[in-house]
Amino acid sequence: MDFSYPTEAERFRKELRSWLAANLTDDVIDAGRNPGADPAAFDTLRRWNATMADAGWAAVSWPAAYGGRGASVLEQLVYAEETTKCRVPNPLNIIGINNIAPAIMQYGTDQQKTDLLRRMLRADDIWCQGMSEPESGSDLASLRTRAVRDGDHFVVNGQKIWTSLGHRADWCQLYVRTDPDVRKHEGISCFIVDMSLPGIEARPLVTLNGDEDFAEVFFTDVRVPADALLGPLHGGWQVATTTLSHERAAAARLYSELQVRLADLVTDLQTARVGRRPALEDPVTLHRIGELAARVKFLEVLCQRSISAILHGGDAYSTAGLAKSIWGEIGQDLAALAFDVLGPRGSAKWADFRLTARALTIAGGTTQITKNITAQRVLGLPKPR
Template sequence: MDFTYPPEAEAFRKEFRAWLEGNLDPELAGRRSGLLDGGDDVVARLRAWNRTLADARYAAIAWPEEYGGRGASVMEQVVFAEEMSRAGAPGTLNPLGISNIAPAIMQWGTEEQKRTFLPSMLRGDDIWCQGFSEPNAGSDLASLRTRAVLDGDVFVVNGQKIWNTLGHLANWCELLVRTDPDVPKHKGISCLLVDMTLPGVEVRPLATITGEREFNEIF
């Protein structure tokens, strides 16, 4: 197996390393962006850094160019990760949104949803989380019990999610719910994009043994 970096990846390394040296806020070097536990000033700095990345098309390099990415190759993505680590640069405020939720919206979302959600996700103006795991349904999502019932043109959701990353900061949630309880448990599951500021949404942070509060319960 050949582990040699192709010339285009090395060219990208040179370009990106120079950009980091000229743009990374030294106060953020070494800070992991997912652990937003440093107060409002740190969050504001991380949000500004996210916008700097987005303006230079570095916030989501694997995204297609039409959505603000670079359409980067796998090896360019490897180089990107290496150089971010070398510089101690924090990543995007939207690790779940950029990597998991955005591709689903690009593939299955309407044009209106793409216009509405992708730009603000890319720049970190809106932070996204995922509502998958439940107290009795972690890796086995087919056992989830959170229900969504269609009432006119809106869904009424009742249930609980747990181990939700960044839910305490999120504006939006990709939520898996059961919409048809009368079919086999691997069916009848729907994905909703939920505004976390809606009345009735409650978020409770969970402290880990290290004292961090990155995870949450959502009701």
């Protein structure tokens, strides 16, 4: 691993710090803690997203032509570090900005790019991604939602689930099966779907902590214009696996976020007690804190190794996948420590994190899937027979 911050990156850091100091407010930070449970918080974040976009800070990795800054890998790393330390909320359209937008930039028509990208960046439009189905999660190629050509439209029928912001979304990047007679990876197409079309019903899903961040979405004879196709017909798998070339240092958020959470926990434990002694004098608690600190440091090194690979032409994919698994496991153990010491009524913040942390090893690729990828692509182990 070998990289350092050049003068340009440090200048970028100084400019970002200055802008955040002048514009980031406590109400924005508070809104970012639980937007799914509070419509007012959601509106606050929507205005904040527009403020960041108008200043060019909403997606620094995007090309300037679409509202970004064309930031280098190290500038992206600086951005991830500084925004996490300052507790800048994630964009409402984080899936859109990180996953959908790169596909539109690569496969979209000029009209799609003009009409959609800047509005996505400002959160003028809310986006969701229609991938998971009741019987198709990590294995996207097993999806069953169908689209059948009918003149200048495709008629869509099926169901998606665990669709982030599906009940709030204006647009959906929807993956459907358009050819059932070929190998499953080859018969998928991707569409950009207006969520106001007749036949679409989005029902919010209440998660374990009471939030409504997800929805199940039903499509019944929905007529989608043929020109809403993103990428080639039957080429949806290629669109789904598009290299996220505009977000190359996102791994930095993994360790930065956990560093902030661990520091917050240590602060909150200063007034807690384990039995008759202060929590921060309890040997077991101190051991667990120290172990977490060491694991977070390891994760930082692993993420920086991935970023270094990008800079020097190496393989960043394998370490990035492993880092995601480790991040999820550390997050769950950190949540367990907070709950064990502070108790269910000790802190609403930590009680909520105890519940939401259960999803860390599922969302974005289950730990089992990512470990299989590591075993096969890094260690060279054979696939199970």
